[in-house]
Amino acid sequence: MSTISESRSFTTDWLHQNHELYTAATNHTFIASIRDGTIDVINFKHWMEQDYHFVREFVRFVASVLLKVPRDSPEQDADVILGGLTALESEISWFRKEANFWQIFLEKVTPLESNKEYCEFLKELEGTETPYPVAVVAFWMIELVYNASFMSCLEEGSKTPFELLSTVKRWGSLEFHQYVHSLQQLADKALENVSEAELKKAHEVCVRILELEIKFWDMATIQTG
Numbered sequence: 001m002s003t004i005s006e007s008r009s010f011t012t013d014w015l016h017q018n019h020e021l022y023t024a025a026t027n028h029t030f031i032a033s034i035r036d037g038t039i040d041v042i043n044f045k046h047w048m049e050q051d052y053h054f055v056r057e058f059v060r061f062v063a064s065v066l067l068k069v070p071r072d073s074p075e076q077d078a079d080v081i082l083g084g085l086t087a088l089e090s091e092i093s094w095f096r097k098e099a100n101f102w103q104i105f106l107e108k109v110t111p112l113e114s115n116k117e118y119c120e121f122l123k124e125l126e127g128t129e130t131p132y133p134v135a136v137v138a139f140w141m142i143e144l145v146y147n148a149s150f151m152s153c154l155e156e157g158s159k160t161p162f163e164l165l166s167t168v169k170r171w172g173s174l175e176f177h178q179y180v181h182s183l184q185q186l187a188d189k190a191l192e193n194v195s196e197a198e199l200k201k202a203h204e205v206c207v208r209i210l211e212l213e214i215k216f217w218d219m220a221t222i223q224t225g
């Protein structure tokens, strides 16, 4: 697990405890097919269509996390999340440009069931019932899955097709990796003083996200036509 910091913390413990699920989410057949160069373009397009819709919803979730940052925390904490939001703006432009290249009509896409389910879950997390520590843990986990998945497509020996490098580098870059690490630090700091009940909730949210991410990749490969 090269993307995980080695020191002991709640987040690293949870990754170890859910190792199988984490591997299923970050080494899915969709990702493996990018890495070994056997990916069918139709699957890639399916993923991109669905992910654009997801990202639009994700922007709202990230904004909700920003609002929950405690006012007495150092300014840098909010800045990390603000940086994430800023990156999402260029990400949306990137999606439009890529969609053009792949001849995808983003406004014609209907979100599939697993995508809708994930977006519904994001909405739950956006509410005031979800406290900051739980929300920031969720944020970290969502970004981690993409970072770890796409980083593996840049490893030595990977045969990622040239046309997919732009995608793979977006989430697999060292810069994105460092940002995910900052999120992990925010998450662990937020978890320092929470109740047992909140800790349990945060762990459950991590597991749920891993499951939803697996189903998200599934959409690209299971869908036909």
Ligand SMILES: Cc1ncc(CNC=O)c(N)n1
Pocket: 051, 054, 055, 058, 091, 142, 143, 145, 146, 213, 216
């Ligand atoms: C389903 C899913 N999970 C995580 C990400 C990565 N975050 C923002 O782009 C994403 N794009 N899509």
